[in-house]
Amino acid sequence: MSVNKESFLPEPNFLTSPKGLKSWLLTLDHKRIGLMYLFAIMFFFMIGGIFAVLIRLELLQIGETIMSADTYNRMFTLHGAIMIFLFIIPAIPAAMGNIMLPIMLGAKDVAFPRLNLASWYIYIGGSLFAIYSMAHGAVDTGWTFYTPYSTSTNGAVISMTLGVFIIGFSSILTGLNFIVTIHKLRLPGMTWFKMPLFIWGLYATAIIQVLATPVLAITLILLILERTLGIGIFDPAMGGDPVLFQHFFWFYSHPAVYIMILPGMGIISEMVAVFSHKRIFGYKAIAFSSLGIAFLSFLVWGHHMFTSGQSEYAAMIFSFLTFMVGIPSGIKTFNWLATLFRGSITFEAPMLYVFAFLFLFTIGGLTGIFLGALPVDIHLHDTYFVVAHFHYVMMGGTVMAFLGGIHYWWPKIWGRMYSEAWARVAWVLIFVGFNMTFFTQFLLGTKGMPRRYFDYLPQFEGMHGFSSVGSLVLGAGFIVMAFYLIHAIFKGRLAGDNPWGALTLEWQTSSPPPPENFLKDPVFTHGPYDYDTVDVQRTV
Amino acid sequence: MSEIAATNHPTHLQHHFSEMAQQNDSAKLGMWIFLLTEILTFGGLFVAYAVYRAWNPDMFLMAHKALDVQMGALNTVVLILSSVTMALGIRAIQLDNPKQSVRFLVITIGFAVMFLVVKYFEYAHKFHVGQLPGKFYTYTGIEGTNPHIFFSIYFMMTGLHALHILIGIGLLSWVIRKTRQNIFSSQYYAPVENVGLFWHLVDMIWIFLFPLFYLIG
Amino acid sequence: MNTSQNQTAFAAPHVLPLKIYLGVGALLLILTGVTVGVSFVPLGGFNVVVALLIASVKALLVALIFMHLLWDHKILLIFFVTAIVILTIFIALTMFDTMERGLVNPETRSPIQQDAIIYQNQQQPANTNGTGGH
Structure with a gap:
């Protein structure tokens, strides 16, 4: 079906049938649940982003600029907690994954649609706790909730940890749903190695979600019990060990950063093949490296604790194991580069984000190797170098992949196209602003500027100021993006079924897809990257 | 095949599955993945146990004498028997005998309640003498470093386990009601089976808790 | 894989004979007795090893037989x-x-x-914990 001459979306589509608020709030359709997730996480992304800009404004100059030191402590804690638990962990799996995974598998829905809806409500319920906590004194512990400070500070720690605890369940349920869906609901003919690589990324992610998140749950319960009942497990005054809390916390939170990045890598694998119009290079290597990263993620948590007083021998082991994560990550990066080689590359917005990802994630990944090296980390620990590294992998990696995915699937979700020109403007602002903000922080870190400090020495003023200006450029990029993406929903021209000339199944149904994804049952005829055997054209 | 499905069991097959086998397999796989999360949740507490026992082996030896081996052993026997009756309840529904199945499931609940009663007496005694977790610990009869940590871990692990028993009783009651309504048969009994899996896991965790707390040699 | 070609929508459930369940149940009870008995024999550090070994065997029996992992x-x-x-x-x-x-x-x-600070408090005449249960 080519582009519709009239400017009406194909009917029936999941956006309009059935109509009414109730049909959305009680929907079992994975696409609608995914969209509701998308709205919720974009809301929290905005809140977290505003906090980030406020933090940078405070650091624009020496001394108190716009907020007190106490407010500043709460601000960076909320920025971290919101961005991690409310935005980036659910961003790709729960929003993009929910919308796309069943369609890409040729299924009508996820395996447990009711559980899927429940997971959204659990997420909303948990976020209400977090908002309650913000309204009642907030938290000034940092998003890591380290004991013994978190058990003695006056902030609203319990409501915040309860919120995170609850959100953890929504993450578990999403992961559970995806694993079963991938195992049991693939289209007949779609074997494991004929699945799109995004699915492999989600599968590896789901395994981590299922195996690691329960440990976060028990950790937070222990923290709450420590605060309320004084059980003494983490409290040195009671004969407990605060470093044990760090073990518990990072046993979840290190795998959690792979929950954040693995699905992003999956999106990159999709887009790099589509916009090179070429078979992906090293399919199996990319698929298995996802599983490899998932497994290794459970072995390296101690590298967050090199200066905590843990055993020196344990630190050595953790340092060595950390280096191993570089192997599967490197395999992926080189396979993407090899896919680009001699491809017929086009530079639409999603592809621009692929390049941003490749550039920024490589910097983020390599600086991660620096930090994994025990002696280097002693120097760089808790400096802005860590902040910059983390933002290069999380924002330069995951968020770039997420934004790429938004642009890539926006026409599929809404049936309409955004303005390519404005998309480029936003991309330039984001890319430049990001590097201004965070590359400066690498330099600040190597010069010894500690993270989370309210104030700084005069020699850091220039770089801090530059970084703050960068954050404003970055923010401007997001504002532009919000405008043209929302504009596209209402006024964009019709996108057609397959604007990018892609081969995965979601492009074989109409845009937006009908309620059960396919009007007539799809048939598996070709693999997701068979560009050398299947003739498919772009329509943009 | 499709007309058989259409005549016999259209009500249990959800729209997005193509056949009952697929739906049943999915349900079971989903339940197992949930059980993995249970293993890891308890796992966190096992880590705390291992770390503190390794640090304070003497204290653990002293403190465990405050627990009643007979009551622990009795509860172990009760839970094993409940696991057997649970398995037999599933077997009965597999053989299309819902009446017998209900009987076995009711017995299972009986064992579960018995477990909780025994647990209640154990807890009551400890509350009475002040063998309580953390800062509420007031008992003075145990030598060794920080015995309150032993009771913190003891109450958390057995408490979380008891909570699972309670949830299990709720699930069993729900399944019994459904079985009475003749909803389940040898063709559709995934909920019974999944509650069974949950119940066996709760039993399995107790199998570890018992020697780790009551039988420190 | 999951949807075999000649699927019958009504695959008969895999039913184990009664004596397997009863046998495994009896075995579990016997092993419980053994582990209680061994715990009173002083073996030093091996007590915990034996206890965990027996517990693992029991757990494996439950998983493989009662939970059907062996046949699933x-x-x-x-x-x-x-x-x-x-x-x-x-x-x-x-x-x-x-x-x-x-x-x-x-x-x-x-x-x-x-040593926990709470015990330092307890040695003082006025109990600051307000517990006084001893």
């Missing part, structure tokens, strides 16, 4: 084993820290506070 799709067994492996990693690497601390810098040997 192998993926369930793989997931189950994966969870155990991950948990083992958690315990092993955490204890590799907590047991090996302070070998280079003795002052970091743990726990940070060997």
